[in-house]
Amino acid sequence: MNTDWLAQPCAVLNEASRTAALARQEQLTKPPGSLGKLEAIAVQLSALQGTEKPKMERVHISIFAADHGVAAEGVSAFPQAVTAEMVKNFARGGAAISVLAQQVNATLEVVNLGTVFPVEPLAKVRDEHIAAGTANFAQGPAMTEEQLAQALQAGQAAALRAKQDGAQLFIGGEMGIANTTSASAIACALLQESPQLLAGPGTGLDGKGVERKAAVIQRALDLHQANLAQPLDVLRRLGGFEIAALAGAYLAAAQNGLPVLVDGFISSVAALAAVRIQPDVRDWLLFAHASAEPGHRRVLAALAAEPLLQLGMRLGEGSGAATAVPLLQLACALHNNMATFAEAGVSDKL
């Protein structure tokens, strides 16, 4: 399996549509700029979708699930069994992202890339098993080259399914006990920051737990330090299957002209890896929310990203992104359906 597809160029934004959308915004019956970021979103979606009147009716959510060998280091507040248990919960409609997807009328699929505990065949769950979790990256590389290629390609396939289905937006989510440890380690390597700055409580570690987590990450960074110059090496050595899949999905979405709404800390780290692999990916990314996980702020800054929501969420699963979908829908509705000054017979500015 090869990764040559990662080098395919990203789709080009439609600047004529952006210009037309900007002109339309100036004619709508409101003071110019008074809808704030809702105006900017509509204009950006116009450029991404290549139309003066963008739509946000078909939203695709892929949740990538996988286990992490580094969980053996005691870096999570929850037992490893929860990864598989939550895959079932996603499929049966009981998880936060299940409820949110239904509310915002999004298509939801779960891609199981490798849980340690087995999951019986379930509707909505695609079994794309790579291995029973990654290896413990505090002791060696998390994945083989082949496993990394498989994970990236699982993400590509999800983005292509979404595109094929006519999705107007792609959201990636993730589930994997210990995956904030993996994401923090990747962020440290990509940003050359210390684990003290980027490790946080994740699902709910106390102060001592966060210290232990940072120490595990530091040990891993020391172990792999000679081999962290390339983003693909960083993903392979420190990654999770689901984080690599998210990076692959973002790359493929950008290559195929499908706008992406990035969720929280882990998704943003995957987005940073994708942008390091190919900088033009950045154009296709919108950012949903600022997570309560403390490292998120630095990752967002490195991506020059200003997320839409600040609600103190820190659940993952794509939940922050799904929560922001109504804002995108309202931005499109306002842009498309408001009357112009001329249509409404309203006097313009003095």
Place this chain on the structure above:
Amino acid sequence: MNTDWLAQPCAVLNEASRTAALARQEQLTKPPGSLGKLEAIAVQLSALQGTEKPKMERVHISIFAADHGVAAEGVSAFPQAVTAEMVKNFARGGAAISVLAQQVNATLEVVNLGTVFPVEPLAKVRDEHIAAGTANFAQGPAMTEEQLAQALQAGQAAALRAKQDGAQLFIGGEMGIANTTSASAIACALLQESPQLLAGPGTGLDGKGVERKAAVIQRALDLHQANLAQPLDVLRRLGGFEIAALAGAYLAAAQNGLPVLVDGFISSVAALAAVRIQPDVRDWLLFAHASAEPGHRRVLAALAAEPLLQLGMRLGEGSGAATAVPLLQLACALHNNMATFAEAGVSDKL
């Protein structure tokens, strides 16, 4: 007409429902607290609605429109005709709030309290004419006692209509050329702050325009200074009909146990006046967004309010509040529909 009804006590929150909702949140399949403000909203709505499982399906929006005598001082970027023109635009579906109300499935009504330019009878517009706008408060009181009572009562009537219709949330909006000047003057009087701090660009004044606006407000504060100790006097002397109506609506909503989602700067000033009239009103108010209008921050701080959204909006009409409705709906759906750890067979924290 009298204002004795303002002294009727506010409804009491249901603490048993709050406790039950908090206990439910702890059992849902997510790390405790990981849905951030969405958890707090659901719990707050439980206490307000008096049920463990709050609902947000019936939302009522009343837009109060009126003209302002102080517009004669040249304090707005738009001509006064726009107030009446926008009333028509609201009714015909072309305004931002019309589009938003339709998207979030809210009931929308417009209450015309007194435009200078006439508005023909229109469906969705209630003609509750008090006068052809307020008097210029830079030269004398904006309203008579009778007019203030009428405006407050128009707000009360709107809240009672909403309650009667089974609304689970009340949103007030406003339209009135020059009404940020009125709101800023009221805020100055209630907070004892200077117009330099609280006057802003409104619909789009330049720096010189803002200076002129602040000077007009300072002149009015000097003129009325001996008579600004009571919030009702502040509303009567510096108010707009629509701002007094919003204050009346918030009071009546609190008295009748109907939760309120407050919009932006002008609505928050009305909320501050209502809370000064009766402090318990505060319990019934949720705050939708932080406006780009610079004075909003201080008004929110005085109300100890943390709004849900920061999108740089500054349109009024109730548009920021309508934009936040989906967050309340998602908060309720998550709270009511997520599985508990026991239901889903998911392992709890280690």
